[in-house]
Amino acid sequence: MAKRSNHYDxxxxxxxxxxxxxxxxxxxxxxxxxxxxxxxxMDFIVYSGRTQNLLVDVKGRRFPSGNGSHRWENWATQxxxxxxxxxxxxxxxxxRALLVFAYHVVATDHDAGxxxxxxxxxxxxxxxxxxxxxxxxAMRQRSPxxxxxxxxxxxxxxxxxxxxEFL
Numbered sequence: 575m576a577k578r579s580n581h582y583d584x585x586x587x588x589x590x591x592x593x594x595x596x597x598x599x600x601x602x603x604x605x606x607x608x609x610x611x612x613x614x615x616m617d618f619i620v621y622s623g624r625t626q627n628l629l630v631d632v633k634g635r636r637f638p639s640g641n642g643s644h645r646w647e648n649w650a651t652q653x654x655x656x657x658x659x660x661x662x663x664x665x666x667x668x669x670r671a672l673l674v675f676a677y678h679v680v681a682t683d684h685d686a687g688x689x690x691x692x693x694x695x696x697x698x699x700x701x702x703x704x705x706x707x708x709x710x711x712a713m714r715q716r717s718p719x720x721x722x723x724x725x726x727x728x729x730x731x732x733x734x735x736x737x738x739e740f741l
Contacts, residue, residue, distance in 0.1 A: 582634025582676040583617055585694045586701060592692075595741055596621040614657040616671070622741055626670040629661050637677035637688065637700065646731070648675055649716050649724040650709070658706040671706035672740060690736060701737035708733050 590597045598619040620628040631654055635647040650673060658671035679691055679698040688700040704725075712733065713723040725733065 580632075580634060581695075581697070582678065582699075583632050585678075585692075585697065585699045586630075586632050586674060586676050587618070588694045589692055589699070589701060589737075590618070590620065592694075593741065595623075613660055614653055616658060616661055619669075620741070625740055627665075627668055628740060629658060629665060629669050629671045630674050631658050631671075631706075632674045632676050634676045634678065637679050638681060646727060646734075647724075648704070648730050648734075649722045650713075652721045652723055655706060655710045655713065655723065659710060662706065673704045673706055673709055674737060675702045675704070675734070676700075677702070690738070702734040703737050703740045704730070704733045704735075 587597075587599060600615045600617055600619065616629045617632045618628075618630040620630055622628050631650075633648070633650055633654075637647075638645045639647045654673075658673070662669060662671040677688065677700045679688060679700055691698050691700045693699075709725060712725055712729040714726065716722040716724040
């Protein structure tokens, strides 16, 4: 297992190990050079038994976030999306880029829609995936200054699925 300081990445990696799902942990400390482009690395390459193999970028979020009124935070940077889609092109037809939203569940109620949850290292997580190309088609700009994008609640609810549907 790679040394990681981000508990969301660590939790997702532990989850893959628990499932005995083959994966490669990518060294994300450097940007890769691909042709003439400098690309942000994905976090994992995961071999799927259900779909094409996955090029995964993990996005860690608290659930709920802020004062509790924000439930499904799903922002990313424009660079995250652009680089994932470029990697999908480079790897070819056997691979598909996936954003994995790893929610650290700090409070919940019965109708939160977080099932299934997993406890890893005394923290509870829910993992949801969204295909990067579908996210890119539906995304909206969140902050021009930070170059972030997001999905409104309705499209995100329609596009996300529990990670088990991708593995």
